[in-house]
Amino acid sequence: MRTKKVNFYPGLKKNAYPFTLDDIVCGVDEAGRGPLAGPVFAAAVILHPDRPIEGLRDSKKLTAEKREALAPQIKEYALAWAIAECSHEEIDSINILQATMLAMRRAVEALSTIPTIALIDGNRSPVMQIRCHPIIEGDDKVHAISAASILAKTARDAALVALHELYPQYGFDQHKGYGTAMHLERLREHGACPVHRRSFAPVRATLPVSVANTIVGMDMSFDFGEAA
Structure with a gap:
C-alpha cells in the first residue's frame, strides 16, 4: 500500500525553505504566554514522513475536542516529541518572553531524536546549539509547528484543570x-x-x-x- 504524500509545509514556498532535505526538522510552539496564572508550556515535534497525521493546523483554530483527539495521534505517529514548561515563579523572575524562550529550548533539548534545525512559531527564536528559524504564523504554515502547538495547548489546558482542583474559586x-x-x-x-x-x-x-x-x-x- 502506497503512503499518501503530504505537504508538511503548506504555507511555505519550496524555493524558500530555510532548510535542506537532509535536515531533521522540528517544529516548536508555545501555549500560555498571555494568561495571568500558571506556567507557560512549549512543545517540539519531529514528524515522521511516512506517518502523516490528518487535520494538523494552528491549535487556536481547532475545537478543544479536535485538539484532544489529535494530541495522542501526534504522540503515537511523530518521530519524536517533547513538552516542557516554565513555572509562574520563573516567569516572574526572568519575564514572560525569556520564560517562553526557555520553555522552547527545554522542549527541543528533551527530544529523543536530535534535530538539525528548529522552526519556531513567531518572529523570535530561543538561543540553542542548533539552527533556529522563526516563522510568523508558522503554526498554520508548517505541520510540525501545528503539532507542537496542539501538544503545548492540550498540556497546558490539562495543567490548569489540575490547578482548578487546588484553587476552585x-x-x-x-x-x-x-x-x-x-x-x-x-x-x-x-x-x-x-x-x-x-x-x-x-x-x-x-x-x-x-x-x-x-x-x-x-x-x-x-x-x-x-x-x-
Whole structure:
C-alpha cells in the first residue's frame, strides 16, 4: 500500500525553505504566554514522513475536542516529541518572553531524536546549539509547528484543570488562566493565589502596596506569535 504524500509545509514556498532535505526538522510552539496564572508550556515535534497525521493546523483554530483527539495521534505517529514548561515563579523572575524562550529550548533539548534545525512559531527564536528559524504564523504554515502547538495547548489546558482542583474559586477550568471578566472578578474578590503571575499588571494590582512595589513591571508587548 502506497503512503499518501503530504505537504508538511503548506504555507511555505519550496524555493524558500530555510532548510535542506537532509535536515531533521522540528517544529516548536508555545501555549500560555498571555494568561495571568500558571506556567507557560512549549512543545517540539519531529514528524515522521511516512506517518502523516490528518487535520494538523494552528491549535487556536481547532475545537478543544479536535485538539484532544489529535494530541495522542501526534504522540503515537511523530518521530519524536517533547513538552516542557516554565513555572509562574520563573516567569516572574526572568519575564514572560525569556520564560517562553526557555520553555522552547527545554522542549527541543528533551527530544529523543536530535534535530538539525528548529522552526519556531513567531518572529523570535530561543538561543540553542542548533539552527533556529522563526516563522510568523508558522503554526498554520508548517505541520510540525501545528503539532507542537496542539501538544503545548492540550498540556497546558490539562495543567490548569489540575490547578482548578487546588484553587476552585478562580474557575481555572473554564478560562485556563486568561484575563477574562470572570477571572478578573474572582481575582479582585479572592486576591492572588500562589500560582498567579505577580509580574502581570492585573495580578499586581490586587497585591498589597508594599508587595506590589517590590515587583518590577514586565513589558507584555512582545510579539513573537499570537498568544495561545
